[in-house]
Amino acid sequence: MRGSGFQPLGAVNAISIGGVQRYSGGVAQADAGGNWNVTVLMPSLAPGVYLMTTTLNVAGGGIVFAWLTITERVLAAAEQFAPLGANLVRVWGYNVATQRFELYDPQASTAKN
DSSP: OEEOSOOTTOEEEEEEETTEEEEEEEEEEOOTTSOEEOOOOOOOOOSEEEEEEEEEEOTTOEEEEEEEEEOSOOOOHHHHHGGGGGGOOOEEEEETTTTEEEEEOTTSTTOOO
């Protein structure tokens, strides 16, 4: 993710998308021109519009709101892992939205994705 027009050399403390925190760092800092760039973990969000908030470490605090539009189709697990073929045994993941671990097993007759 990238931002511009921020306080020069200000730190980015947190980024939330759809009400879920995606970045809580302190390593992202705007450059002298007020631009920053940070990598965040994006969930499998369905296409739509989501509220994104960026919390900055500036005098008096600062929260910037923006709308994030996702237009791409979310792939099912079977589609995402298809290139791995028979090399894939199973995948465990943590669903931040539900606060639960999930399993994808392509060999299971009721593979859940």
